[in-house]
Structures are given as C-alpha cells and as structure tokens.
Amino acid sequence: MVIKIGVSACLVGHRVRYDAEDQHNPLVERQLASCFELIPICPEVGAGMAVPRPPIQVIQGRAGIRLCEVDDHTHDVTQQLRRYAQHVISELAPELSGFVFKSRSPSCGIDDTPRFDEDDQLLLSVGAGLFAGMLMKQFPSLPVIDECKLEQPQQCREFIRRVREYAKEKRINHR
Ligand code: SF4
Numbered sequence: 001m002v003i004k005i006g007v008s009a010c011l012v013g014h015r016v017r018y019d020a021e022d023q024h025n026p027l028v029e030r031q032l033a034s035c036f037e038l039i040p041i042c043p044e045v046g047a048g049m050a051v052p053r054p055p056i057q058v059i060q061g062r063a064g065i066r067l068c069e070v071d072d073h074t075h076d077v078t079q080q081l082r083r084y085a086q087h088v089i090s091e092l093a094p095e096l097s098g099f100v101f102k103s104r105s106p107s108c109g110i111d112d113t114p115r116f117d118e119d120d121q122l123l124l125s126v127g128a129g130l131f132a133g134m135l136m137k138q139f140p141s142l143p144v145i146d147e148c149k150l151e152q153p154q155q156c157r158e159f160i161r162r163v164r165e166y167a168k169e170k171r172i173n174h175r
Helices: 026-032 078-091 130-138 153-173
Strands: 004-008 037-041 056-061 064-069 072-076 096-101 113-116 123-127 144-146
Touching: 004 026, 026 037, 026 153, 056 123, 064 078, 078 130, 096 130, 096 153, 130 144, 144 153
Parallel strands: 004 037, 004 096, 056 113, 096 144
Antiparallel strands: 056 064, 064 072, 113 123
16 A cells, blocks of 8 residues: 655655745655655645735734735634644544654744744744644644655655655554
C-alpha cells in the first residue's frame, strides 16, 4: 500500500507563494518521492487566497494568534485559514502518514515562524504557523518536519522511519 505524506506545495515547485513564485527544494523529492506519495497542499491557496496576494504575518494578541496582511492588519484572514485547516483535518489528514512543511511560513512553519506584536514593531516569539499548528494539535503523533531539518541526514532518516512506523500502526488499527 502506498504511504501518503502531505507537503507544502511551494516546496515541490507549485508557484503558490504570495509573490507567485515557488520555493522548490529538490531535496524533498530526491529524499522522499521514491518512498512515499507526496500530496501537495497550499493552505493559503486552498483557503481561497489569490496568487499573487499581499504577504501575511502572524500577530500575537491577547486572545491568541491572528494572521493579517503585513501592510494592513485590518485585513485578517485567520477565520478563512481556520476553515480550510478544519476541512483538511477532517477530509485529508486521516489518509496522511506525515507532513513536510515550509519553514518560517505564517501558515506552514512548525516551530520557527516569527510572531509580531499588534504594532508590528516587535518580534515577540517564534512558533508554529496557523495551518501546521492546527494539524499538529489534532494529530500530535503525526510525523512532521520542515525542509531545513530535512537537510540533516539523521533527521531525514528519522522522519522516514517515523512515517513508516506511523503508517504501519494506522494499518494495524484499521484491521
Ligand atoms: S502557505 Fe505554505 S504551501 Fe502555500 S506558499 Fe505559503 S509556505 Fe508554501
């Protein structure tokens, strides 16, 4: 049975970034395409955002994080992205055995996305992007990695091992 893993679509050459470019990283396909079926997902385009589009950033407020346009914080896309993330979580994620995310992205980062204060003056912290954060919360044992960590041979091997293990456990539980 083919093991499926999600991948941020820009990493496999889809021109879905805010500037209509990609972030193609040949390593992702070189290391993983022979082992797994890669399922490209761009949460921002999936949520209905245009290409190109104004860049967004994570704002850390008292009530939690919001995703807003960098130049216009009144344009808030948090709910739009949340709805799409919920859709992926219920429809697609149960088929996946891992996910390769784009680092530092407001949607896709797993632990290194910058979070700013409301005035956009201060970098308060780093953390997960909205989509990756929701997916990881819902599926805490799903193996995830970003393309920077994938460049470390040991982390890459460990990710592949964990994906295979996760897929095996999923098969056993569904018997
Ligand atoms: S939302 Fe994710 S997949 Fe889409 S362009 Fe940004 S980093 Fe890439």
